[in-house]
Amino acid sequence: xxxxxxxxxxxxxxxxxxxxxxxxxxxxxxxxxxxxxxxxxxxxxxxxxxxxxxxxxxxxxxxxxxxxxxxxxxxxxxxxxxxxxxxxxxxxxxxxxxxxxxxxxxxxxxxxxxxxxxxxxxxxxxxxxxxxxxxxxxxxxxxxxxxxxxxxxxxxxxxxxxxxxxxxxxxxxxxxxxxxxxxxxxxxxxxxxxxxxxxxxxxxxxxxxxxxxxxxxxxxxxxxxxxxxxxxxxxxxxxxxxxxxxxxxxxxxxxxxxxxxxxxxxxxxxxxxxxxxxxxxxxxxxxxxxxxxxxxxxxxxxxxxxxxxxxxxxxxxxxxxxxxxxxxxxxxxxxxxxxxxxxxxxxxxxxxxxxxxxxxxxxxxxxxxxxxxxxxxxxxxxxxxxxxxxxxxxxxxxxxxxxxxxxxxxxxxxxxxxxxxxxxxxxxxxxxxxxxxxxxxxxxxxxxxxxxxxxxxxxxxxxxxxxxxxxxxxxxxxxxxxxxxxxxxxxxxxxxxxxxxxxxxxxxxxxxxxxxxxxxxxxxxxxxxxxxxxxxxxxxxxxxxxxxxxxxxxxxxxxxxxxxxxxxxxxxxxxxxxxxxxxxxxxxxxxxxxxxxxxxxxxxxxxxxxxxxxxxxxxxxxxxxxxxxxxxxxxxxxxxxxxxxxxxxxxxxxxxxxxxxxxxxxxxxxxxxxxxxxxxxxxxxxxxxxxxxxxxxxxxxxxxxxxxxxxxxxxxxxxxxxxxxxxxxxxxxxxxxxxxxxxxxxxxxxxxxxxxxxxxxxxxxxxxxxxxxxxxxxxxxxxxxxxxxxxxxxxxxxxxxxxxxxxxxxxxxxxxxxxxxxxxxxxxxxxxxxxxxxxxxxxxxxxxxxxxxxxxxxxxxxxxxxxxxxxxxxxxxxxxxxxxxxxxxxxxxxxx
Ligand code: SF4
Numbered sequence: 070x071x072x073x074x075x076x077x078x079x080x081x082x083x084x085x086x087x088x089x090x091x092x093x094x095x096x097x098x099x100x101x102x103x104x105x106x107x108x109x110x111x112x113x114x115x116x117x118x119x120x121x122x123x124x125x126x127x128x129x130x131x132x133x134x135x136x137x138x139x140x141x142x143x144x145x146x147x148x149x150x151x152x153x154x155x156x157x158x159x160x161x162x163x164x165x166x167x168x169x170x171x172x173x174x175x176x177x178x179x180x181x182x183x184x185x186x187x188x189x190x191x192x193x194x195x196x197x198x199x200x201x202x203x204x205x206x207x208x209x210x211x212x213x214x215x216x217x218x219x220x221x222x223x224x225x226x227x228x229x230x231x232x233x234x235x236x237x238x239x240x241x242x243x244x245x246x247x248x249x250x251x252x253x254x255x256x257x258x259x260x261x262x263x264x265x266x267x268x269x270x271x272x273x274x275x276x277x278x279x280x281x282x283x284x285x286x287x288x289x290x291x292x293x294x295x296x297x298x299x300x301x302x303x304x305x306x307x308x309x310x311x312x313x314x315x316x317x318x319x320x321x322x323x324x325x326x327x328x329x330x331x332x333x334x335x336x337x338x339x340x341x342x343x344x345x346x347x348x349x350x351x352x353x354x355x356x357x358x359x360x361x362x363x364x365x366x367x368x369x370x371x372x373x374x375x376x377x378x379x380x381x382x383x384x385x386x387x388x389x390x391x392x393x394x395x396x397x398x399x400x401x402x403x404x405x406x407x408x409x410x411x412x413x414x415x416x417x418x419x420x421x422x423x424x425x426x427x428x429x430x431x432x433x434x435x436x437x438x439x440x441x442x443x444x445x446x447x448x449x450x451x452x453x454x455x456x457x458x459x460x461x462x463x464x465x466x467x468x469x470x471x472x473x474x475x476x477x478x479x480x481x482x483x484x485x486x487x488x489x490x491x492x493x494x495x496x497x498x499x500x501x502x503x504x505x506x507x508x509x510x511x512x513x514x515x516x517x518x519x520x521x522x523x524x525x526x527x528x529x530x531x532x533x534x535x536x537x538x539x540x541x542x543x544x545x546x547x548x549x550x551x552x553x554x555x556x557x558x559x560x561x562x563x564x565x566x567x568x569x570x571x572x573x574x575x576x577x578x579x580x581x582x583x584x585x586x587x588x589x590x591x592x593x594x595x596x597x598x599x600x601x602x603x604x605x606x607x608x609x610x611x612x613x614x615x616x617x618x619x620x621x622x623x624x625x626x627x628x629x630x631x632x633x634x635x636x637x638x639x640x641x642x643x644x645x646x647x648x649x650x651x652x653x654x655x656x657x658x659x660x661x662x663x664x665x666x667x668x669x670x671x672x673x674x675x676x677x678x679x680x681x682x683x684x685x686x687x688x689x690x691x692x693x694x695x696x697x698x699x700x701x702x703x704x705x706x707x708x709x710x711x712x713x714x715x716x717x718x719x720x721x722x723x724x725x726x727x728x729x730x731x732x733x734x735x736x737x738x739x740x741x742x743x744x745x746x747x748x749x750x751x752x753x754x755x756x757x758x759x760x761x762x763x764x765x766x767x768x769x770x771x772x773x774x775x776x777x778x779x780x781x782x783x784x785x786x787x788x789x790x791x792x793x794x795x796x797x798x799x800x801x802x803x804x805x806x807x808x809x810x811x812x813x814x815x816x817x818x819x820x821x822x823x824x825x826x827x828x829x830x831x832x833x834x835x836x837x838x839x840x841x842x843x844x845x846x847x848x849x850x851x852x853x854x855x856x857x858x859x860x861x862x863x864x865x866x867x868x869x870x871x872x873x874x875x876x877x878x879x880x881x882x883x884x885x886x887x888x889x890x891x892x893x894x895x896x897x898x899x900x901x902x903x904x905x906x907x908x909x910x911x912x913x914x915x916x917x918x919x920x921x922x923x924x925x926x927x928x929x930x931x932x933x934x935x936x937x938x939x940x941x942x943x944x945x946x947x948x949x950x951x952x953x954x955x956x957x958x959x960x961x962x963x964x965x
Pocket of ligand 1: 359360361362363420424425426427428430431432433436437438439
């Protein structure tokens, strides 16, 4: 058994002997022995080794309890299995052995032949757990295992049934009073009276009134402070409207994890799980779901070779048989399983590139994506995310023609960010490579990518015009970047006009980039272009136009049978043809046309409503992509046109829509600008419900006055001292990855010496969501992160009692920000963005009435004018570190 920290490594022998090793000693021993560990990749990162053979408890957990979750730590495993929580590293090592025994003891209850068939397959692939699993499983009759589905797990999945499309929703309104009554019913008799929540439900009900004019939705902008209970507050009128009108309300939030949280709250509305499954659907993009055809391809390839690649597929087969939704991201697929198997490998099992062959697929009627799309059509509440809603609107419907009419946008402060991503254009090496793969499929190597020929070859086979059109499209696609493009353009010797253009873009960025690489890459203005760039852009645009034209011609030919009144195609064939036509037209009319327009505009005067820039993206200092970007200066314009105006009712809500601006008119005008609602013809109704929490008593804000900004050693000392004073439960937030890493390196071992686990985004071999899960579960842990952690974390209770910012979180001074500043109010815009960031982070401290928290910033340059980010009356003090440490310990009840 092996448990690794940053300063201590514990090895427990099978005889029970505990040894404390150095990392070097542990690495040497791993060459001879395969220990029991929890999260092999994370342990390898801590030991600074590439990898090693081990029995990973999490793999056993995934086999024994598929589609179930545990926090991926020894304590998390112990909690999931009902075992005593380990308090020390030695106890953690013992806990691993106990957990292994407990899991293996569950196996005799699994009488299915499939479990044995899968374990035998994994055994042939050399899975280290296989002998123990086979010994624990019930014995099988000789020859019986051959009848099991094993890796052909799809055989057991239920098929979806087609239903008539629902009629259009009615227009019956929901009054504020009705919303209050529905909320009271949801909360149940005897529930604590929460007048703020009832006021909120009443306020947002206005968005469910019938529309009075086309293009003028009933819009409500509603700010609800933390603790108001806004989810049930908007669910009350939304569910009532959906029932009265036999319609569907789309609730959209920012992240996939928040989707899961909202869906969990809907248990109150539908306590019966069967009814809830019918009425509530978590809707995600198709790239989130496992594609059974991709899985089958991988399983067939692995089954022919008894290699280690079988074991991951065995674990995925167990999950497929148990999953409720087939959702690989944020559903019941544990995030840590993706980390163990490899995110690339898991990603290749989803339909990431739009290679679906729809009704030609043998799994079509069992397909998880199809089930999700169909279920959403008949649901009362669809819980979606902003990215999906925007993409659906931008592309005119993704997987079906559904256009929602009633929306609730939760986490509304992220709305424009999602709109920006959906309505921007990005022409890059990676995007070009992806499109080439979609068109030409795998050209070399072991990729299983299906190109156009493989997907629709049979559809064009019978048509004497379509065959040549397909070939023409495939020839035109050779302009796109091929494998190895990266190296070629770095050497300045591109193989196609696309690659030649990218080489010039790269040169311009390197020549002009101002400001250092903050860990994300470097960028330069698109104008004036370097010599040769405009000509290269024009050549590339002409090539892309030829490709787009070829795709359009092919789409037109495939459309012919769809419009043939005399010999209409079978329904399944119609579906396929329709999907093929839509896929081709989307690439031609949106992706390629967008690229071509950007390229041609490089030689023209800039437009006022958009901004273009060139970028060289980098990961850990290495180039990862070269791109030309175009964004809307105000993404609220396309959002309002394409999403908001066609809707009948829209609620945009968040805990932080306003930034503490005391003048209500100014505050709401800024909120309307920041959510895109200022572009509606009628102003939205505004509602603000204050938090019921006593922030003055529950929180303190400290600005540390004696830490120099550019001294990582002193910054690290500040983080460590404050985190120790809080005894963990601390979140450290950084505005640059390099500073995060520098601080992490200095404080990991000292914190561990205090018994405090330190987790870090960009350092640990775990996804952000996994790190947050561990942080939430381990009450005395600390987490370091950047923007994604700041925006995506929701940790109620004692697990979050201290937030430390390294610097004032000003907006990144990039080209896009410079273009946006004048449109959103000039210099005050910087302050507003920063105040909102501080406010959002601060709001994470208190999620319940009995939470207490400290908000500290190690940057004495925080201007006083930004302090209105914090609620009125909250004590804000500027003080030296030593005083802040003492105050933190005292306030949180941790005397020295
Ligand atoms: S229908 Fe498409 S997404 Fe579904 S399993 Fe088949 S190929 Fe994959």
